[in-house]
Amino acid sequence: MAENPRRQPQQERSRQTVERIITAAARVLEREGDRAATTNRIAAEAGVSPGSLYQYFADRDDLLLAVTERVVTEFEARVVPALRAAAREDVVTGIVTVVGATLDAMEERAPLLRALTARVPGDRQEELLRALRARVTDFVYASTARNRPELSPVELERVTWMLVELAQTLPLRYVLDRPPIPRDEFVRDAVRLLATHAIEAGPRADDGAQA
Amino acid sequence: MAENPRRQPQQERSRQTVERIITAAARVLEREGDRAATTNRIAAEAGVSPGSLYQYFADRDDLLLAVTERVVTEFEARVVPALRAAAREDVVTGIVTVVGATLDAMEERAPLLRALTARVPGDRQEELLRALRARVTDFVYASTARNRPELSPVELERVTWMLVELAQTLPLRYVLDRPPIPRDEFVRDAVRLLATHAIEAGPRADDGAQA
Amino acid sequence: MAENPRRQPQQERSRQTVERIITAAARVLEREGDRAATTNRIAAEAGVSPGSLYQYFADRDDLLLAVTERVVTEFEARVVPALRAAAREDVVTGIVTVVGATLDAMEERAPLLRALTARVPGDRQEELLRALRARVTDFVYASTARNRPELSPVELERVTWMLVELAQTLPLRYVLDRPPIPRDEFVRDAVRLLATHAIEAGPRADDGAQA
Amino acid sequence: MAENPRRQPQQERSRQTVERIITAAARVLEREGDRAATTNRIAAEAGVSPGSLYQYFADRDDLLLAVTERVVTEFEARVVPALRAAAREDVVTGIVTVVGATLDAMEERAPLLRALTARVPGDRQEELLRALRARVTDFVYASTARNRPELSPVELERVTWMLVELAQTLPLRYVLDRPPIPRDEFVRDAVRLLATHAIEAGPRADDGAQA
DNA sequence: TATGAATGAGGATTCATTCAT
DNA sequence: CATGAATGAATCCTCATTCAT
Known part of the structure; x- marks a missing residue:
């Protein structure tokens, strides 16, 4: 079922996306705590779609x-x-x-x-x-x-x-x-x-x- | 939304129920952590119905x-x-x-x-x-x-x-x-x-x- | 995580609910096929909430x-x-x-x-x-x-x-x-x-x- | 929505690509069934990008x-x-x-x-x-x-x-x-x-x- | 009061599809 | 033409909470 164990970004653009997602997750976590840090919320904060998040992280825990x-x-x-x-x-x-x-x-x-x-x-x-x-x-x-x-x-x-x-x-x-x-x-x-x-x-x- | 601000149990039996719920919550929390401590899970552990829980606690946070x-x-x-x-x-x-x-x-x-x-x-x-x-x-x-x-x-x-x-x-x-x-x-x-x-x-x- | 391996309905009402859900699932399946028979669709057809479905069936496959x-x-x-x-x-x-x-x-x-x-x-x-x-x-x-x-x-x-x-x-x-x-x-x-x-x-x- | 009605491959290389995609789809279907045969999965199996698949097939159903x-x-x-x-x-x-x-x-x-x-x-x-x-x-x-x-x-x-x-x-x-x-x-x-x-x-x- | 069935908004995740490069 | 990153609607499912009995 799950087959995306944190894909290696190969282009420059995707490296930036990974970066943005991690940063956004950190921001939401520190501002609003674990409970509020939903995947959709983090994706929105990072300015990417929820799907993108799962290109690079297997699941929420993996991102955290x-x-x-x-x-x-x-x-x-x-x-x-x-x-x-x-x-x-x-x-x-x-x-x-x-x-x-x-x-x-x-x-x-x-x-x-x-x-x-x-x-x-x-x-x-x-x-x-x-x-x-x-x-x-x-x-x-x-x-x-x-x-x-x-x-x-x-x-x-x-x-x-x-x-x-x-x-x-x-x-x-x-x-x-x-x-x-x-x-x-x-x-x-x-x-x-x-x-x-x-x-x-x-x-x-x-x-x-x-x- | 949350309205009943933790009713004071006045009869002996109620006091025991409150006791059982708090103890059950503590047990579940320490055994399985915050995430697993759902209200239904706690109610089951306490041997009461989910409804009863809300007789004594305004909401989940109140119980915690x-x-x-x-x-x-x-x-x-x-x-x-x-x-x-x-x-x-x-x-x-x-x-x-x-x-x-x-x-x-x-x-x-x-x-x-x-x-x-x-x-x-x-x-x-x-x-x-x-x-x-x-x-x-x-x-x-x-x-x-x-x-x-x-x-x-x-x-x-x-x-x-x-x-x-x-x-x-x-x-x-x-x-x-x-x-x-x-x-x-x-x-x-x-x-x-x-x-x-x-x-x-x-x-x-x-x-x-x-x- | 999953802990509801098809709960046994104990009241008359719930037996009817189970009945309605199965019937609705059958109706949707036969009218629109496997792909269209989403859990929400079936719940709507049965006139119950999505949550109710999961009171009695562990997951979609279990219902089918x-x-x-x-x-x-x-x-x-x-x-x-x-x-x-x-x-x-x-x-x-x-x-x-x-x-x-x-x-x-x-x-x-x-x-x-x-x-x-x-x-x-x-x-x-x-x-x-x-x-x-x-x-x-x-x-x-x-x-x-x-x-x-x-x-x-x-x-x-x-x-x-x-x-x-x-x-x-x-x-x-x-x-x-x-x-x-x-x-x-x-x-x-x-x-x-x-x-x-x-x-x-x-x-x-x-x-x-x-x- | 679906618009490109299966482009006719005109060069030899294209014909081979189409061939590889269909074969890959068949392999995935017979090995893992309809549900597992996602377009991305098929593209990966065929060794092409998801985008390429849509060069030759209007949509998933068209490929199937x-x-x-x-x-x-x-x-x-x-x-x-x-x-x-x-x-x-x-x-x-x-x-x-x-x-x-x-x-x-x-x-x-x-x-x-x-x-x-x-x-x-x-x-x-x-x-x-x-x-x-x-x-x-x-x-x-x-x-x-x-x-x-x-x-x-x-x-x-x-x-x-x-x-x-x-x-x-x-x-x-x-x-x-x-x-x-x-x-x-x-x-x-x-x-x-x-x-x-x-x-x-x-x-x-x-x-x-x-x- | 107690019960447990019912609720439904909301969360995690998928995947067909698009599009910039 | 090819790529693969990005999309986002749609899906399954959860769980705090309500309510009829």
Whole structure:
């Protein structure tokens, strides 16, 4: 039955159409949410016919997946270089670099992120985000391993999870919540939290906190 | 269109019916997600007719709102007492109390929370969650004000935002992510982060981190 | 997703609705053919909403299957008694009975039969018709076995196939073609063909024809 | 709407394209049935663009008509010579010739025939098949008239109808049903039926059968 | 109040057909 | 002539909601 598993556009014109559709989907999603983003609505927003949409996307989910891919790609394009740069900097400076880049990447896409965050788990979108997170985790793991040679693999795993969590979630919450806090002060707080954790977390540090 | 604004159930049997419907909605939501939670499906799960559902809820959104209310109420029932207790404890102990209670409350409801997280901003569910957050914020603000008399109101606001953020988001992420980290180790890390921030964050502390 | 595998109507009203839908589908099919028999068209013809149709039928194919079932049932109701009567009559009289009954049953349903004949093979409709045919075949096989004890099983099979074929196809073609031949003359010809085959077909008869 | 009434291909290359399209349509029809035989699918199968298809066929029906034409032509190419030969042979031999040729012609095209059989009456495909049948009928009528000079025109009409019916339908049913009967035995039975009818059917013969 | 049948607007998707290149 | 992207009316089907009993 379904035989159009996302056709490869071969002409320049169709590449533009794909582009327009994805952009339109992102716009509708961020403006009006998942429920309002019907295929007809998206097609209208893109200025194409409903049929065109199905030339390039197998179904609605496939289109939404493409939007996620787009966001993930953009995000990677900003954060991965920052992670690379951070690897050559000292811990605190590196964290500043990464948090700053993350925040930049998210600020552009805040409303869309909200819409995409709101999707059910288990689908391929989750996989994409999981892959992105895995990539970031690898970087952070490597850095932490270098800075904290005394930590066992299990402890490294734990410290890394929390660092990635903080580095992703705090900026996300900041752009979604829009608290009345200046950007640079938020960054300072976030960096301090991450730095403290990166430097001190672990078996000994725990004892200290308990005392 | 929607007109009957959630009739107050006055007899015992009605109250049970409302109960059954909300529970059924929660079950379907957490098992199969927002999209699959149709009103007919929920009614069937509750063992009532679709018509009956509309005796007690103005429309689908109203029912989902009731589910959120239920979750928020349960959450409050656990966290507010913890916040009260924390107010009489020292900072670190208080944080342990609150983080523990938050984690407990969330662990019971993890899949449902995932489903409810998926809400567009501006609707009434957001308001409910916002209200809950406001309440938690008030407690934290008061405690922080007491412990850190040197902070200005603006600084207090900032520190409080981050504390609430950490206290809510870290447990939520922990239950949704299910990372391979033992609960007590996660709690220790989270508490350390919160405690550090509660005690040290502020104008001077920032300078320290920058140096 | 699909969860309504043809719901059992529980009230009198719904039984009537099902009835009306099947009848309407049959009417549209016989008047305008498979392609024109859209679900909305059928619903309109039945005087119900499109949604109602899906209360009782899983999808369009399921409805068309129900129409076939209906036709097959009506057909059986006429032909099986005739086959039973024929079993107690002599060969020629029995054939007259069966051909007559078959012709009666088909004449009522001629245009509908044309529409249903025109469906793709392999689906469940084919199975229904196959089952009906199997039933008729069993009767004919039994009669032939009694009348022609000299035939081997393989020969019986062959003679039976042809008899069933003639008994079904000739009346069908007669009602679909509407040739300018009076009914009783057609019946006489058909009966003669069947009788000749029933009585003479077989090893010896073949030799005769070859000579 | 439909306007270009099947352009005459004038160059060799065009003729080949038309050829490829018709063949592709036939292949898709016989493999996957009417419903799956979309114009795009057929164009893809033929290795041409959807647009090209409309260079040579006014619309989908026109293409399907061309497929029918092709089948009818092929059929005629086999059966008409057989009918001509049969006219110079004695009755039984002639019937053998015709039934054999009919069976050959149908065996090659069985699945396609099934797909094409599924046509609503009144369309142009019906006309084509009717024309073919008329042609066959003329031959049979002439032969019968010669062999049975005692029959009145009305009786001739009746006998002819049945003979044509048997000569067409029995082979068709045989190739579509694929009963476990060897071809030559089926042919022998069919020929016997036809021969008996050709020789004996008529006013007197009826009396005989009735007695 | 409860029921469940009925509703119908609206959504996803298809496909015959057109048209710019 | 050929291409293949684009079209959009039409189709199947869903589901929140209503209403007669």
